[in-house]
Amino acid sequence: MVVRLVAKVLNDTMEPTVIYPADGANEERIALLTGIIQLVSAALEMSSDSLNEFSLKFMKSESGVIGYCTTESHIIICEGDDEKETKNVLNAVISEDNASNDRIVSKIEGAVKKRVDEIGDLWR
Numbered sequence: 001m002v003v004r005l006v007a008k009v010l011n012d013t014m015e016p017t018v019i020y021p022a023d024g025a026n027e028e029r030i031a032l033l034t035g036i037i038q039l040v041s042a043a044l045e046m047s048s049d050s051l052n053e054f055s056l057k058f059m060k061s062e063s064g065v066i067g068y069c070t071t072e073s074h075i076i077i078c079e080g081d082d083e084k085e086t087k088n089v090l091n092a093v094i095s096e097d098n099a100s101n102d103r104i105v106s107k108i109e110g111a112v113k114k115r116v117d118e119i120g121d122l123w124r
Helices: 027-046 083-095 101-122
Strands: 003-010 016-020 057-061 064-070 074-080
Touching: 003 027, 003 083, 003 101, 016 027, 016 101, 027 057, 027 064, 027 074, 057 083, 064 083, 074 083, 083 101
Parallel strands: none
Antiparallel strands: 003 016, 003 074, 057 064, 064 074
């Protein structure tokens, strides 16, 4: 299982902070994902679907699944192989919202390892 990207984007300035991978990611990719998320969110608001804070949303991408949620100050984005893995990572980031990036990366790696172990158990 692969998590390709986890980032927080400030709502006010659209400034991205890459959380995972530690060596950074393509800022153009983050900008593209943020734009797509804003369009989808605007469409959902117009169709009267509620966008509650911390409500997890998912959409298919060319390489897996993009999960996101909005908070008062950020959009949290995760791109991974499947919805369950992406959901686990988003929940890990949300639960550690005020923690250091090192702590959040540790939680992300723990969520990914847990998912890998679950899949490995299916083959035993």
